[in-house]
Amino acid sequence: xxxxxxxxxxxxxxxxxxxxxxxxxxxxxxxxxxxxxxxxxxxxxxxxxxxxxxxxxxxxxxxxxxxxxxxxxxxxxxxxxxxxxxxxxxxxxxxxxxxxxxxxxxxxxxxxxxxxxxxxxxxxxxxxxxxxxxxxxxxxxxxxxxxxxxxxxxxxxxxxxxxxxxxxxxxxxxxxxxxxxxxxxxxxxxxxxxxxxxxxxxxxxxxxxxxxxxxxxxxxxxxxxxxxxxxxxxxxxxxxxxxxxxxxxxxxxxxxxxxxxxxxxxxxxxxxxxxxxxxxxxxxxxxxxxxxxxxxxxxxxxxxxxxxxxxxxxxxxxxxxxxxxxxxx
Numbered sequence: 001x002x003x004x005x006x007x008x009x010x011x012x013x014x015x016x017x018x019x020x021x022x023x024x025x026x027x028x029x030x031x032x033x034x035x036x037x038x039x040x041x042x043x044x045x046x047x048x049x050x051x052x053x054x055x056x057x058x059x060x061x062x063x064x065x066x067x068x069x070x071x072x073x074x075x076x077x078x079x080x081x082x083x084x085x086x087x088x089x090x091x092x093x094x095x096x097x098x099x100x101x102x103x104x105x106x107x108x109x110x111x112x113x114x115x116x117x118x119x120x121x122x123x124x125x126x127x128x129x130x131x132x133x134x135x136x137x138x139x140x141x142x143x144x145x146x147x148x149x150x151x152x153x154x155x156x157x158x159x160x161x162x163x164x165x166x167x168x169x170x171x172x173x174x175x176x177x178x179x180x181x182x183x184x185x186x187x188x189x190x191x192x193x194x195x196x197x198x199x200x201x202x203x204x205x206x207x208x209x210x211x212x213x214x215x216x217x218x219x220x221x222x223x224x225x226x227x228x229x230x231x232x233x234x235x236x237x238x239x240x241x242x243x244x245x246x247x248x249x250x251x252x253x254x255x256x257x258x259x260x261x262x263x264x265x266x267x268x269x270x271x272x273x274x275x276x277x278x279x280x281x282x283x284x285x286x287x288x289x290x291x292x293x294x295x296x297x298x299x300x301x302x303x304x305x306x307x308x309x310x311x312x313x314x315x316x317x318x319x320x321x322x323x324x325x326x327x328x329x
Contacts, residue, residue, distance in 0.1 A: 005063035007263070007300070009307040017066040017262040018059050022046065022083060024267050026072040028101050029137030030125070032164055032193055032202060037137075038072070046267040049079050051287040053086045055265060058296045060092035064263075069098040069117075072267070075108065081115040088116025095119060099162065103140065105147025109154055118157040122148060125163055126170045127180060135169060152184065160247075161188040167208040174216055181244025189234045189247035194275075210250030217246055233259060257309065271300065273307040281306075 007015040023046050029037045047055070056067060067087055074080055075098075088096050097119035098112070105122070112120065124144060126132040132141040151159045163170070163177060174190075181188050192210045195203040214235075222237040225245065234247035264272040269287060270280020281303050286296040 002063070005065075007059075007062050007064065007304060009304050011307075011309050013258075013260055013307075014063075015261055015263050015304075016064055017068070018056070018064045019068045019070055019262055019264045020052070020056065021070050021072065021265065021267040022052065022074045022080065023072045023077050025076050026101070027076055027103060028073065030123075030164075031135050031137075031169075032166065032199060032206070035202075042268075044268050046077075047269050047284070047287070049083055049086065051269065051284065052083055053090070054287045054290065054293065054296070055269070055283065056087050056093070057090055058293055058300065059263075060090050061293075062297055062300060063092075065092060066095040066097065067093055068119075068121075069096075071099075073101050073103065074098055075100050075103065075112075081111055084112070084115040084117050095157075097121065097158075099123070101136070102144035102147050103138075105144055106150055109147055109150045113154050113156060119160075120151055120156050120158070121160040121162050122151075123162045123164075124148075125166065127173055127176050131170065131173075135166065148184075148186070152186070159186050161186055162191055163188060164191050164193055165208045165210065165213070166193060166206045169206060171208055171212070174213065178217075178220065178242075178246060181246065182242045184244050186244040187234075187236065187247055188244060189249055191249040192251055194251055210248045213246070213248050222246065227259065271303055273303070 002014070002016070005014040005016050009015075024041075025038050026034055027038075029035060056064075059067075069080075069084065069087075077083070084096065084098070087093060095118070096116050098117050099121040100123070102122045102124070109120075122144065124132070124141070125135045126141070129139060129141045133139040148159065148161070161181075165171065177188055177190075190210065190213045193203060193207045195207070217237045220239070222239045222242075225236040225238045227236070233251075234249045236245050236247045238245045264275065265283065266272060266280050269282060269284030271283050272280045283296065283299065286292045286299060
């Protein structure tokens with residue numbers, strides 16, 4: 001056990017991983033998240049570059065070693081690269097990652113790498129151009145696939161693809177996705193559609209259990225890989241004949257929360273102890289000066305006592321999260 005990780009809860013779990021949303025704004029209209037596009041709520045601004053630096057510095061002091069920048073779509077922020085550079089220079093941060101929809105990725109990939117972002121997750125929900133456009137609202141699949149190839153060529157430490165499992169929309173593409181990574185060192189992760197406050201009807205129409213993926217992978221001779229110490233919740237499968245791997249994130253599976261190792265901070269400074277919790281604890285008041293650092297760390301440690309053993313999705317309770325873009329998924 002790494003004693004440098006001071007963030008722990010009452011259930012013995014430690015938290016070396018922070019998902020930090022830098023904006024709620026997204027320029028895609030994914031049917032499972034923001035089918036009507038981004039709609040601004042409230043007038044409070046997103047955390048500033050200085051506030052973000054103070055926040056991440058405090059979490060690094062508490063043993064957080066991995067930061068993932070999320071949104072919305074994080075790259076729409078004009079100062080996104082500056083934020084990444086600031087974080088990459090902080091002592092204690094060993095892994096800086098981000099999740100993106102891949103918008104203009106061929107043009108921007110090199111700048112992302114130069115800013116210190118060494119790990120990239122790209123959302124691709126179909127390998128069929130027309131179906132991709134139907135799901136995301138954008139006909140940019142070929143551009144994004146070119147961006148994936150460029151990221152591999154540039155030498156990112158890891159290139160991952162996120163694919164939300166959607167019954168009747170992409171569930172017939174399972175074998176195509178498996179074949180897609182066969183000759184590429186990519187980790188592709190299928191993510192079960194999660195119920196949120198605003199997608200009940202959509203969830204009922206399109207939710208597909210991750211067991212369908214597991215059954216198919218086992219049928220094709222794939223085997224389960226051991227989890228890394230800072231890995232997310234994905235079960236990772238490998239095959240001797242595939243350069244890539246296939247992961248599964250299945251929040252409705254048994255004991256999903258037992259390996260939880262991540263915390264979330266929203267774009268306006270709320271600490272979310274669970275993606276499906278009842279709201280965030282405001283940290284922004286303690287991000288206004290460097291002199292507040294010890295008070296901020298003390299507050300974060302105190303709030304860990306409120307983390308529950310797991311979510312309540314099985315009870316039909318998805319918490320206060322209206323959609324995944326609101327706190328970065």
